[in-house]
Amino acid sequence: MRKNSSLFVVLVVLAGVLLALGGCGKKQVAEPIAEPQEDTQAVRGDDVPLSEPEETIYVEPGAGVFQDIHFEFDKYRILPDDEGTLQRIARWLKENEDVKVLIEGHCDERGTNEYNMALGEQRALAARRYLVTLGVASDRLNTISYGEEQPLSSASTEEAWAANRRAHFTVSQ
Amino acid sequence: MTSPAKRLIAAAAALAALLLSSVPAGAPEVHLSITKGFGEKVIIAVPLFHGSSGSTSTKDMRVVLSADLRNSGYFSVVENLSFVDEVETDDRRAGRVDFAEWLTLGAEVLVKGDIAVRGQEMTLEAQAYDLSVGRSIFSRRYVGAPGRWRTMVHELADDLVRQLTGEQGIARSKIAFVSNATGTKEIYVMDYDGENMRRLTKDGLAAMYPAWFADNGTVAYTRFRKNGQELVALTVGTGVIRRLTAFPGLNAFAAVSSKGNEIAMTLSRDGNPEIYRLRADGTDPRRLTRGSATESSPCWSPDGRRIAFVSDRSGTPQVYVMSAAGGAEERMTYRGSYNSAPAWSPKGDLIAYTARVDGVFQVCTLDVETKDVVQLTTGAGNKEDPSWAPDGRHLVYSVRSQRKSDLYMLDIYDLVPVRLTSGSGDHVSPAWSH
Secondary structure, three states, X not given: OHHHHHHHHHHHHHHHHHHHHHOOOOOOOOOOOOOOOOOHHHHHOOOOOOOOOOOOOOOOOOOXXXXXXXXXXXXXXXXXXXXXXXXXXXXXXXXXXXXXXXXXXXXXXXXXXXXXXXXXXXXXXXXXXXXHHOOOOHHHEEEEEEEOOOOOOOOOOHHHHHHHOEEXXXXXX | OHHHHHHHHHHHHHHHHHHHOOOOOOOOOOOOXXXXXXXXXXXXXXXXXXXXXXXXXXXXXXXXXXHHHHHHOOEXXXXXXXXXXXXXXXXXXXXXXXXXXXXXXXXXXXXXXXXXXXXXXXXXXXXXXXXXXXXXXXXXXXXEOHHHHHHHHHHHHHHHHHHXXXXXXXXXXXXXXXXXXXXXXXXXXXEOOOOOOEEOOOOOOOEEEEEEOOOOOEEEEEEEEOXXXXXXXXXXOOOXXXXXXXXXXXXXXXXXXXXXXXXXXXXXXXXXXXXXEEEOOOOOOEEOOOOOOXXXXXXXXXXXXXXXXXXXXXXXXXXXEEEOOOOOOEEOOOOOOOEEEEEEOOOOOXXXXXXXXXXXXXXXXXXXXXXXXXXXXXXXXXXXXXXXOOOOOEEEEEEEEOOEEEEEEEEOOOOOOEEOOOOOOOEEEEEEOO
């Protein structure tokens, strides 16, 4: 224990020296020691509720390309209507090779919570597979399922359900 | 209703055998002269505890003990409290137990308590009597800080259940669950009766699918990060969070084996949601299912040899069972087009799950041997995510009604739902401790 804490002190001092030498006014990292695995998001956005919109993404080129695609009830196959959207996304990604995309899968409120979480993932994965077949490198495409947790509309109507069954694309870096 | 009935008869036979035979070493002693058919309950009188309990009301203690005994499923409590208190007063005055008088109340068992508070220490001396033969069958002293009175009373209730039925009580068990009362889904824990609710997480970005480790002190759950999900383990006492997995895609529906050394969960890191088996620290993931279907919601059999899960390989979500080593997959549900969220009874014989019946999700049980299905709930409001109490007799699940979800407890023999949560927000995904 004692060894560890003195090692820690040494590291902190070293870090301080490096920061001072660097002198480029970088923000001091004030991570809690207990949770070293936390990323900066945790520090910055501790109280951001899940329902709030994702942080605004400033991507001037390609804005308008990343449109949602939609799914039938309890299904995750890509609909013919959405193939054009996916082709536009693939084309743009091939022109912007440094960009990675997070594909979110969403469901309507029907179905059980756990099964919807799995179904949302299938929707994101279906979109990912489609983009990969169009030549986008798979390591540029991550998936996350929100299941029924983030509906666009909380109404219980066919229109709301149809809008909520979607894959949504965000640029992650 | 064949399977619970069979189970009841078997349990009744076991109880009778226990009562008739000499008690083998190591088995709980059962001291009750009455042999009960199942469904029949032991009638117990609970007079007010005697003595000074400091700031705690002896009435509250009686309320909690009576509720615990009723909730166990094995007791009905004498309701004529003014008569109960009158007989108790006479007993105290006479300095003895007037067995004949207690019998006139219809009681078969009587439990009495003496309380003394000295400084920061409260002592509860409890005695139970078998009234038909007129003798003491239980005596135990509970000591603790006065603020812990509730736990002491729960302990007494569990001891009475163990003493009189040989079964494990649930009064000291806890339920972890998810609530969005703060505006974000977070993990909470409460006593089995809905008391002492408190929030365990402050993740800010949704925490879901809690599951208890075998020690009842650590909860695994799925936490959302900006770029993905991860499975973490939270030690309840210290608040320390360890990350177990952070694979691309799903890191969801963790279930801890009853020995506590392994986790089953769904990962989609190979491009499809599949069931994996990992060490308890999240290392060494081994894939158990193959194919292009969606596999989710695994749970362990109590002996750790099998895993139940949900697959849509037939075109609709259905419950399957496989070997915990993978393979030997068997479809368990055939009725209905939407069966999910299986939970294996700690007694091993039943799997509870959610089934869509006439457009509404209901809680059912499935006999693992015969595949007989019993629908436990009815009526409007989707019921989801059943979780078993350690006694294998009670379930907790969520009910959605009027755009709000709350948790209910159900005795699978009595089938009278008891609401556990109220207040703002949804209460979902319950996990009963072991």
